[in-house]
Amino acid sequence: MAACATGVGPVPYTVMPSALVPVDGEHNKARDFGRAFCSALAHFKDPDGHSWGDCAKYIEIAEAPQAQAPFTTPYKFMLVGGFGGDCLKNVRAFAPAIAHLKDAHQIAVESFAVAPYASSEENGKSIAKHIDEGWAAEKVAAVVTIAGIVGGVWQPDDVRALVQPEHAWIDHGCPGNVQDGAASLTREVRHSVLRSSPLQVPGYSLVASSTLAETSSVLQPMWKRLSTYAREQDGEVVAWEAILPGGKYLGSMRADHWAIALPFDSLYKGIDRNRFPRDAMFEAMIRFVSSDISPAEPAGRAPGTEGVTVRHGS
Numbered sequence: 001m002a003a004c005a006t007g008v009g010p011v012p013y014t015v016m017p018s019a020l021v022p023v024d025g026e027h028n029k030a031r032d033f034g035r036a037f038c039s040a041l042a043h044f045k046d047p048d049g050h051s052w053g054d055c056a057k058y059i060e061i062a063e064a065p066q067a068q069a070p071f072t073t074p075y076k077f078m079l080v081g082g083f084g085g086d087c088l089k090n091v092r093a094f095a096p097a098i099a100h101l102k103d104a105h106q107i108a109v110e111s112f113a114v115a116p117y118a119s120s121e122e123n124g125k126s127i128a129k130h131i132d133e134g135w136a137a138e139k140v141a142a143v144v145t146i147a148g149i150v151g152g153v154w155q156p157d158d159v160r161a162l163v164q165p166e167h168a169w170i171d172h173g174c175p176g177n178v179q180d181g182a183a184s185l186t187r188e189v190r191h192s193v194l195r196s197s198p199l200q201v202p203g204y205s206l207v208a209s210s211t212l213a214e215t216s217s218v219l220q221p222m223w224k225r226l227s228t229y230a231r232e233q234d235g236e237v238v239a240w241e242a243i244l245p246g247g248k249y250l251g252s253m254r255a256d257h258w259a260i261a262l263p264f265d266s267l268y269k270g271i272d273r274n275r276f277p278r279d280a281m282f283e284a285m286i287r288f289v290s291s292d293i294s295p296a297e298p299a300g301r302a303p304g305t306e307g308v309t310v311r312h313g314s
Contacts, residue, residue: 029248076110207253217273220235
């Protein structure tokens with residue numbers, strides 16, 4: 001009735017939203033991850049060398065920081081960037097965070113580049129082939145999504161428009177087959193995949209949600225359109241559709257879709273809400289997932305022969 005009263009037409013739902021049910025206690029790890037994030041944040045400085053301040057500014061559920069144990073993990077980690085990630089100029093997802101983990105903790109995170117605009121099916125085959133060949137003796141222990149396009153996007157045309165070559169942040173040498181990958185972002189395709197390919201390993205999902213004021217100017221028009229469908233969204237993805245079915249929910253960061261992963265900072269006009277403690281968040285994620293995965297190893301498999309795949313965006 002309210003929609004009719006304000007003159008907003010009916011929404012043509014081609015795919016119904018995911019079931020809105022509470023995340024049960026076994027799968028809701030938001031409070032535990034909030035503690036891990038706030039504990040990590042206390043050891044990081046912002047780009048100006050100052051404290052990041054109150055942890056609650058960056059995460060929905062903040063917890064008092066605790067002393068951190070020495071950081072070791074038996075797992076290997078592989079990061080796979082999101083849609084068009086390798087076509088972004090002068091920036092790669094979590095690059096400073098990965099460098100910090102290597103320099104400060106001697107923990108290596110491999111960045112695996114998929115074709116920027118290939119379909120999800122092609123990218124999946126590429127990732128599987130790399131794991132089979134490059135991680136010969138290892139198996140995937142878990143999959144982590146960070147603002148992942150799990151259930152698809154409501155406005156794929158808006159996402160496609162962000163990676164057109166006329167934008168300053170796009171490398172002009174990138175391929176032009178944007179439509180191929182954009183087709184895989186649709187909710188119809190993603191829901192079909194979720195129905196036919198249930199998660200085979202433990203899953204973890206960290207989502208992003210921003211207010212209009214917390215969203216970079218270039219993403220604000222999309223944020224406004226997406227707000228028709230959901231309040232909890234990051235300018236590209238509805239937060240509750242970024243959770244892996246059957247996976248563990250790590251909580252919601254107060255960031256837009258680019259701020260949560262991409263260190264643009266002040267490189268480009270219009271990407272003006274990008275300052276965010278990504279390094280602390282990424283380290284907290286590595287720490288938390290490493291400790292949360294069941295320590296029991298399958299018979300015949302030596303400890304340390306499993307890897308964790310981390311995916312941002314698509």
